[in-house]
């Protein structure tokens with residue numbers, strides 16, 4: 210019998226996170242204050258985040274120690290297993306070897322608790338009583354709810370309305386872990402109310418939900434805001450994944466030629482690939498692919514520009530690939546990939562040609578998810594299906610070329626709470642959304658007056 214899974218013992222759990230800022234060929238340009246347009250300092254961020262996270266956000270240290278209290282809880286689900294997808298390989302008749310890292314084994318079902326745990330911990334030791342956040346498909350909101358419960362913190366989640374209606378079970382998970390969850394836009398905040406005044410039927414977006422959660426945190430001295438993706442400290446916490454994977458690939462005796470992850474705000478992708486990007490910076494030849502939906506093509510069609518992280522323009526301006534903070538994507542089922550921006554770290558590495566972005570249409574992603582379920586058994590989150598679609602493309606390319614490539618991807622989460630999406634696909638109710646150039650141009654008009662990064666390309 211061939212080895213299917215590679216486990217690491219708990220004693221092999223990485224004791225440090227990897228900070229790619231220390232190895233970037235082009236350093237990130239600073240976030241800018243939304244009012245003054247000047248670089249923000251730690252004090253500007255203090256009303257929203259606790260100081261230890263702000264320090265990590267700007268850190269240039271290559272390795273950052275993981276506190277013992279976090280390690281003690283990481284072992285609830287970590288290290289996660291690395292799988293070899295023999296059945297998928299056989300089905301595709303590819304000479305490629307396909308590996309996947311299974312982040313769906315966390316109690317919340319995805320990679321999101323890797324940073325939720327760290328953020329809850331640093332808030333707890335900084336005296337925060339209540340954390341506010343947004344969530345798209347509900348994976349992030351449920352992960353943070355669980356981790357707030359572990360550290361005795363209150364948690365309030367604004368969930369993008371379209372997903373709130375599509376995925377009631379995610380809301381119930383959050384409530385089971387003791388959090389509250391409301392549909393965004395909501396009437397609880399000025400930001401939500403202003404959107405509803407313009408469009409009472411707004412399906413919501415991550416940008417709007419972020420505005421609501423930030424506003425709620427700023428209004429309460431005992432509350433802080435927490436973001437599940439995009440920011441540097443979130444990418445940092447997620448690197449525990451890639452660091453484990455490197456050890457597991459060494460045990461397998463292989464090294465990836467192609468590395469793939471889906472990217473919404475960039476965190477599961479970054480966490481999985483950044484330790485390998487470091488290898489690439491030092492000369493390894495790896496094709497590192499970030500996958501997004503064609504209906505929210507931030508990396509493939511959005512310029513690298515300064516933009517707000519939220520719709521109502523409360524957050525600092527970040528240098529990133531963006532479709533404009535007012536962009537509201539089609540209500541596709543991969544709710545976690547419906548974000549107008551992309552992590553500045555991922556965006557900068559795209560600019561430096563270390564990461565290659567690819568966009569795939571919705572129907573292809575569900576077809577890929579079905580193929581994966583019928584071969585490897587696991588039912589994937591719709592976000593994860595985006596990665597699988599490109600794994601299949603790459604495995605078929607390897608077949609055409611007759612090359613025995615090693616393909617590695619991040620299986621970012623399971624889709625067991627997303628069955629309504631699979632039902633819609635299986636009953637032929639889903640469609641691909643073509644996104645017209647003028648729709649993007651209209652959304653980008655809003656960012657024209659904003660400052661431009663040095664590498665701005667319109």
Ligand SMILES: Cc1ncc(COP(=O)(O)O)c(C=O)c1O
Pocket residue numbers: 319320345346347348349437438439471472473474475476477478544545546590592593621622623
């Ligand atoms: C399973 C899963 N994968 C991927 C993502 C995309 O987010 P990120 O790019 O931060 O990993 C999400 C976001 O909700 C998710 O739930």
